[in-house]
Amino acid sequence: MDLRCWMTNLDHCIRKIPVIYLAIPGSHDSMTFSINRSSGVAPDCEKAxxxxxxxxxxxxxxxIGWSVTQTLSVTExxxxxxxxxxxxxxxxxKDDKFYFTHGLYCQHINGGLNELSEFLAENKKEIVILDFQHFYDFTFDDHQKLHKDIQMLFKNKICPFPNKICTVTLDWMEKSSYQVVVIYRSDAGIGQFWPSDSFPTPWPRKTETRQLLxxxxxxxxRRDKCCGLVLQCVLTPDNGFVICHLCGNxxxxxxxxxxxGVLPWLNHQHAGMEHENPGVNVIISDFIEQNNAIFCKNVIALNNRLSNIFVNTPD
Known part of the structure; x- marks a missing residue:
């Protein structure tokens, strides 16, 4: 499996399936790889x-051990x-600029977004979903500026929010030269960006896998067939959990x-809409490189079964 070009290499019939019915691997708190000892305290840092x-x-x-969820750079x-x-x-x-964050400041947003832009320029049949989940210490003017920065960087690569989300397929996006879906989870989201309810992302808030599954x-x-879905295959440590595992990370x-615990569960899932059974869509994880990226490989492999399954897409 060529992970770098897996969308490019999908069977042609699968590229005609709505993006919300594909199995897509994602990273949780994607930019935390850049947190280090010099990282300052960010606005989302809890008082304790x-x-x-x-x-x-x-x-x-x-x-830092409890803030970092990824070790690989954007390109990696x-x-x-x-x-x-x-x-x-x-x-x-301190500098009136925007940074990625997770309790501590990560890198300036231009660093990660520029890497994404460069990758897309080299891989015309690949797409990315950028989910701007939270905004801290933001004013309306800040949102306006961030909108402009995103639009200036990705330009015509941004896929506008459609009237019918099921019309968005990899094949259609390629023909339209779209490569970026921007989800903007704020009432200040405007223009081409996709609203929060187009890709629900329920937060488990579980500390054990037996509760997560x-x-x-x-x-x-309960999945809505006319929306995407982000499944968070992650455990969320609360303060009590961290105190009990203070020497861990x-x-x-x-x-x-x-x-x-998640891998056996994942292997029993399917993409698409198999009869009346909703399939998975975006699935995210921490430290995606674990076990030679087995999480990514298993999620992507779910798409290979779609060529032999009738996918029922709603009108």
Whole structure:
């Protein structure tokens, strides 16, 4: 499987299936790979964590261990098959610029977005879904500026929100020269961007896989056939969990056991709309490179079954 070009290599009949019925691997808190010891405290940092950070460098090291969810750069994630990016943005008062964030400031947004643009320029049949999930310390003018920055960078590659979401297929996007779907989860979202309800993303808030899997099943059972869906295959440590695993980190204490439990569940899923059973769409995970990117490979492989399945798309 060529993860870098997996969409390009899909069977032609699959490229005619609505994007909301494809199985697409994504990364959770996609830009946290750039967090390091020099990263400043961001607006989304909880009060308890801010107080803990005052204890010094050792506390900062602990916080980093629970803030970083990805170790691969944007280009490396793309090369591993990731096509959905979970983005949280904050304004930094020190320079009045926008940064990605997860408790601590990540890189400036231009860095990651430029990498995405360069990849798309080299891979015309690949698309990405950019999900701007949260905005911190944003004014209406800030939203206007971010809109302009996104539009200036991706220009005609941005796929406008359609009247019927089921008309958006990889084949149609290629013919229209569209490569970017921008989901903008704010009332300030305007223009070409897709609204939040076009891709629901229920948050599990679970600390154990045995609680996570029933949640995912219940979300799938209620899936709206006329919308996309983001399934979060991640565990969410609360403050109590972190205190009990203070010498651990998110990768060892959450991501590894989560992947171990999710893979068997994932192998029983399907893409598309098989009869009346809703299939998966976007599925996100932490540390997507684990076990030689087995998560990405298994999600993408679900699409190979579609060529032998009648996909019932609503009118």
């Amino acid at each position: 964590v801010r107080l803990f950070l005052k204890l010094g460098p050792l506390a900062k090291r602990v916080v 994630q793309l090369n591993h098959g990731i096509r959905y990016f979970d983005l949280r943005v904050a304004k930094n008062d 029933p949640f995912l099943d219940s979300v799938l059972a 998110l990768r060892e204490s959450c991501a590894k056991p989560c992947l171990h």
